[in-house]
Amino acid sequence: MTLLSPTRRRFAGTALALVFALGAAGSALAADTVKLGVIGGDEERIWEVARKVAARDGLDIELITFSDYAIPNEALAKGDLDANAFQHKPYLDSQIAARGYKIVPVGYTLVEPIGFYSKKIKAFADLPDGASVGIPNDPSNGGRALNLLAAHGLIKLKPGTGLLPTVLDVTDNPKHVVFKELDAAQIPNLLPDLDGAVINTNYALGAGFSPQTDALVQESRTDNPYGNFIAVRAEDKDKPVFRKLVASYQNKEVADFIQAQFRGAIQPAW
Structure with missing residues (x-):
């Protein structure tokens, strides 16, 4: 370059x-x-x-x-x-x-659209009990990650938290997921040490992931x-x-x- x-x-x-x-x-x-x-x-x-x-x-x-x-x-x-x-x-x-x-x-x-990636599992439903899951540590992208995970049934969030929930707003966590709040840019590098992570698309692309094929779940592109x-x-x-x-x-x-x-x-x- x-x-x-x-x-x-x-x-x-x-x-x-x-x-x-x-x-x-x-x-x-x-x-x-x-x-x-x-x-x-x-x-x-x-x-x-x-x-x-x-x-x-x-x-x-x-x-x-x-x-x-x-x-x-x-x-x-x-x-x-x-x-x-x-x-x-x-x-x-x-x-x-x-x-x-x-x-x-x-x-x-x-x-x-933000997505969930893993080097250890092939399907989102395969996340194990006690899984370590990385999410961005800034409030907006951290909230975005939690909303994605809630939309796909991994957790439930306190009603009314909107776009900015935090891990303190998790009201139901049946798989006892342990959240690791990390710098968004570093999450791809740390993915091998996690069971999975929510990664912003620009960083996912930079790390060589294809969001269409590698993201196990992803935000909707509409609205x-x-x-x-x-x-x-x-x-x-x-x-x-x-x-x-x-x-x-x-x-x-x-x-x-x-x-x-x-x-x-x-x-x-x-």
């Missing part, structure tokens, strides 16, 4: 100090340039297509890739990014509640509340440059690329 000058991409690690090194220009935003934070891998590949579409409309998208979910909103809030595109509404809501970010969505991108979107600082939401940015992604070329490359594992959300 080419890392530098044709696409001017830069990689950010998990250390917050790297965020503050992302360009000294701060929050300055040229009318024809957007510094956009995305998760590296398949989402970055999709944005490379959108970047070419944008260039034809006079918009230069500079992609800055991250390896996990922890930093892009902080980078956006601090002015080191102009926009990011990696999260769904429940995740942003939890980040706003925890950190007070003034960040808003401006246009949907994709939806990646899914976890559509990802482009987000900007609230003060910037009406800037014309972001209408161009959204249009560059919500484009037939991008939709065709998603369908051809991912065949349903990732879908357009607009």
Whole structure:
């Protein structure tokens, strides 16, 4: 993978100090340039297509890739990014509640139904008594994982918990599952030590899984509340440059690329 000058991409690690090194220009935003934070891998590949579409409309998208979910909103809030595109509404809501970010969505991108994977069993029903099950440790994706497991009968959850249940809201656990709350990006690496785990699709694809064939159970693709979107600082939401940015992604070329490359594992959300 080419890392530098044709696409001017830069990689950010998990250390917050790297965020503050992302360009000294701060929050300055040229009318024809957007510094956009995305998760590296398949989402970055999709944005490379959108970047070419944008260039034809006079918009230069500079992609800055991250390896996990922890930093892009902080980078956006601090002015080191102009926009990011990696999260769904429940995740942003939890980040706003925890950190007070003034960040808003401006246009949907994709939806990646989350799934349950295992290297030890072949069917979800075969989970043993006392199974160790990994789930993401952030509130929105952890809640998403628990709702998936409840939808497939492994557990029951307290009524009214909505999209953000926690393990404390599990009211019935007939198989005595032991939940391991783990960093979402690390779950694929830890899967051999677990009986199974709920893994976000971008990390599953990055680990070589095929969601269509390897996920033992998966979210529905219809009426899914976890559509990802482009987000900007609230003060910037009406800037014309972001209408161009959204249009560059919500484009037939991008939709065709998603369908051809991912065949349903990732879908357009607009």
